[in-house]
Amino acid sequence: MVPLVDLSRRCAPYADEFAARVAAIMERGRFLLDEETAGFEHEFAGWCGASHAVAVSSGAAALQLALAAAGVGPGDEVIVPSLTFVASANAIRYTGAQAVFADIESADWLNIAPQAIEASITPRSKAIMVVHYGGVACEMDTIMAIAAAHGLAVVEDAAHAFGATYRGRVLGSIGDLGTLSFHATKNIQCGEGGALLVNDPSLRERAEIIREKGTNRGRFFRGEVDKYTWVDVGSSYLPSEILAAFLTAQLDAFDEIHARRMQIWSAYESAIRPWALDRQVQTAAESDHCRHPAHLFALGFSHGDQRQSFIDHMAAAAIKTAFHFVPLHSAPAARRWVGDLHLPVTDAVSDGLVRLPLYPGLSTDQVTRVIEAALRFEMPSPSAAARA
Secondary structure (H helix, E strand, O other): OOOHHHHHHHHOOOHHHHHHHHHHHHHHOOOEOOHHHHHHHHHHHHHHOOOEEEEEOOHHHHHHHHHHHOOOOOOOEEEEEOOOOHHHHHHHHHOOOEEEEEOEEEOOEEEEOHHHHHHHOOOOEEEEEEEOHHHOOOOHHHHHHHHHHHOOEEEEEOOOOOOOEEOOEEOOOOOOEEEEEOOOOOOOOOOOOEEEEEOOHHHHHHHHHHHEOOEOHHHHHOOOOOOOOEOOOOOEOOOEHHHHHHHHHHHHOHHHHHHHHHHHHHHHHHHHHHHHHHOOOEOOOOOOOEEOOOOOEEEEOOOHHHHHHHHHHHHHOOOOOEEOOOOHHHOHHHHHHHOOOOOHHHHHHHOOEEEEOOOOOOOHHHHHHHHHHHHOOOOOOHHHHHHO
């Protein structure tokens, strides 16, 4: 067996703090909803500027919890972009509601279009789920105004967005509810985990009850009731104390984690953007009022043949790249529920998206290798693409 301290060294710069926190958990012998989870929730809510945070077992669980707390149920509709991970739509289906897929803004701004939201509103609309693609903010002022005008809840799927802001506000803290993912690919991670940000204080108690199997156990532990009991529907969305400790250690080291991600993103940006512009390959748009968290660096080729040629070229240099998000409206499950749907911008853009490697553990030499390999890529001619 490998000692814990040896494993924790793989988690620098927060290894020592994590090891100390785990030792304290072992000493207390309490592994659920104890000091670490409560401390993480308090620190995370403060970091995000939210009223309250509820730690859960995954980003998908956070989405399900958000919709349930907002009262979404059978017969309702939730407007959501098609260019997102399946967890966004699954959460809607779990409530019994219908996902209404909306188009994105443009090839360089891959977020739900406010005009597409308005066009999708019906008498059955209950909520809008916005997805901050790559951690770049949706146009939240416009979207919140639309929601207010129609009496709709807003859930922010901020799975990509920890560390990002919109007009100085942390993403996830603007809508009625916000959800974060701590999956292994995210800017802070614990393998699998998540959090719900409760920005409407009236929803806090219901969110806690649903997380705790439909009981008011949270109030019992705070001394607000003398016993806890079953009061509503719920499930078990609890994270362990050890996962909370891992996340808290990363929060404390986040400036260093974020700085390294930004170094890598900036290296890609300065070297690859001119090459991309010259070849009509899209890169993300930038905005003065949005601060992204360097979650991913994506390129948008004009069609799938170019993208696959690029992926193959990078693989030949021993560099793994990946396509991103097959649109949900084109998936077999969605077609069973909503039939054939044409979203012109999403359909045009999604076929060409590819992500470069981006995580803090990349060395400077590895980043240079990625850049040099990308710049060596020769775009296939239209005739070659047609033959393929």
